[in-house]
Amino acid sequence: MDKMIWDPSFSVGAEMLDEQHKGFFAIINQLIEEPDAAYSSEKISDLLTSATKYAVEHFRDEEAYLEAIKYPDLQMHKMAHKKFLVKISNATMLVMEKKDGPTDLLEYLSGWLVNHILVLDVKYKRWKEQAESAGEG
Numbered sequence: 001m002d003k004m005i006w007d008p009s010f011s012v013g014a015e016m017l018d019e020q021h022k023g024f025f026a027i028i029n030q031l032i033e034e035p036d037a038a039y040s041s042e043k044i045s046d047l048l049t050s051a052t053k054y055a056v057e058h059f060r061d062e063e064a065y066l067e068a069i070k071y072p073d074l075q076m077h078k079m080a081h082k083k084f085l086v087k088i089s090n091a092t093m094l095v096m097e098k099k100d101g102p103t104d105l106l107e108y109l110s111g112w113l114v115n116h117i118l119v120l121d122v123k124y125k126r127w128k129e130q131a132e133s134a135g136e137g
């Protein structure tokens with residue numbers, strides 16, 4: 001599996017949130033870089049704990065930011081965050097019960113993150129830019 005590489009297309013126009021997204025990439029890359037360790041249940045458990053904790057903190061900060069900028073699609077964005085937390089919790093159980101491989105989970109995590117940032121997160125950046133340029137006119 002390829003490592004996750006952050007590039008400016010992932011920027012959401014807020015430095016703190018960009019840094020948090022990069023941190024998420026780093027957590028996932030740790031496991032991609034250590035494929036053998038990915039099969040140790042202790043390592044998987046550590047990864048999932050870190051990823052879940054990181055996601056909860058990031059979602060809290062991002063939702064506070066969206067509230068501050070009065071983003072109109074905040075509720076829908078919150079729902080996407082909630083669904084992810086349910087999914088990661090279910091996926092964790094499957095991996096821990098050895099009903100699913102860690103590679104599936106890593107692919108899910110990286111796929112979700114890329115898709116979420118590039119589709120939903122980038123949407124609030126564009127909305128903010130448009131709102132700002134409309135305000136200038």
Ligand code: FEO
Pocket residue numbers: 021058059062077081116117120121
């Ligand atoms: Fe950056 Fe909506 O998560």
